Amino acid sequence: MELSVKVNDCKECIYRSWAFKNLSDDELKLINSRKKEKFFRKGELVCLEGDTVTSFLYLQTGLVKLYKTESNNREHIISIAKPMDFIGLLSIFSNTVHVYSITAIEDSIVCLVDLEVIKNLIKTNGVFAIDFFEKISKVADSVIKTRVDINTRQLRGRIAYILLHFSKHIYNSSKFNLPISRKEVAELIDMSTENVIRVLSEFRKDKIIQIEGKNIEILDIKRLEKIYDLG
Amino acid sequence: MELSVKVNDCKECIYRSWAFKNLSDDELKLINSRKKEKFFRKGELVCLEGDTVTSFLYLQTGLVKLYKTESNNREHIISIAKPMDFIGLLSIFSNTVHVYSITAIEDSIVCLVDLEVIKNLIKTNGVFAIDFFEKISKVADSVIKTRVDINTRQLRGRIAYILLHFSKHIYNSSKFNLPISRKEVAELIDMSTENVIRVLSEFRKDKIIQIEGKNIEILDIKRLEKIYDLG
DNA sequence: CGCGGCTTTGATGTTCATCAAGTAAAGTGG
């Protein structure tokens, strides 16, 4: 059930990232005429691995996950994108098809801009080109950094990582509602579902966090950071 | 011992990547005047994590490794760049300092182009901008893909991966001289040095490869590919 | 020639995935 609405004028868009700041009114009008805002309910597929890339995807609100489906049907989550993130990563330049599947993990609004319009703007507006690549590079860079961070740590450090990540970078609060299942956490940080639960329980017993289903509160952030640092 | 020479005219450079194909003679001349070719002996440092990024780095010949030094002084290799690769990854846009250190693992020639020149070309030559980002995106994309590939496999699959990687993508031969130590292999694919050796010995006993120090020959590529596929 | 780093093999212990089994929660169809 995917709603397709064209609500906002790009010019007034409060979600407009700083990568789009150096555009003239005419250029914004152009984007506006070639963009769609789509609403995706939690759990809905945004795009599938292998789909041709026709739009540049920008997350206005909500959360989405990027993942690959392995041969054994297991999913492997590459990253979770938050509002203002460009989703779809670098595929828009390096590939004609999406390398990862994307699914909404919270009700989300995705802004789809015709890729040709973006490419034309890059060609004609040099300042925009630089801004744009700066932003897109940061997203890709942080994906690489995260993958390395996770893979050089062991289980407790990895759980500490996602708890801190959700708390600091996504919800800005020590108390939040985990948007993904234990299984998805496992797929995101390369561990088994059982061990995700085990480590979370451990942290609860140690009074580092409080858990009630998906409601999580970080009680002792200092210790959590220490666990993360030590790996 | 770092030699700084300005040998080639960019226009005649046989290492010129297709990202630089859509440049006018004047533009090439501009690059030429603001570039240096530096020779790095095997083992020499190209740049250190934290150095300010002033040049765009392009590998003409040789091999270099990108790596991070962990707090416990252990190195963690992110990727190995081969000729025609842009090294330094996306940091040129996303950061003012290098995120990774770079060291030559074979005698190498690196072409350093003043970053401002590149950024100006992006601003003024739209077609170049697109070409350039296409290429740079591919490099970054493949780094992400590789990290995921490695981390979803276990030891035998990881060793199979680097053997196939060096054979297919770097040396184009079933017989090659491993440019890095066992320890560095371990740092590249997240395993202990001892287990790198153990798995290599195993493969030798199984007649999959032949080893004499750093000289490696792949005898049974089909089985190696199978081991890689199975993880 | 001796020292330090690289390589190799075996033994040991830790970390972690997997299996099993049970409970709770959340859909689903009548």
Add this chain to the structure above:
DNA sequence: CCACTTTACTTGATGAACATCAAAGCCGCG
């Protein structure tokens, strides 16, 4: 709305995968 099914969550027990430790040979280099 309730019985039914499925999916998510949780805990314990087991074994496999892997890192670490230890010891010895090897090679390059000052």
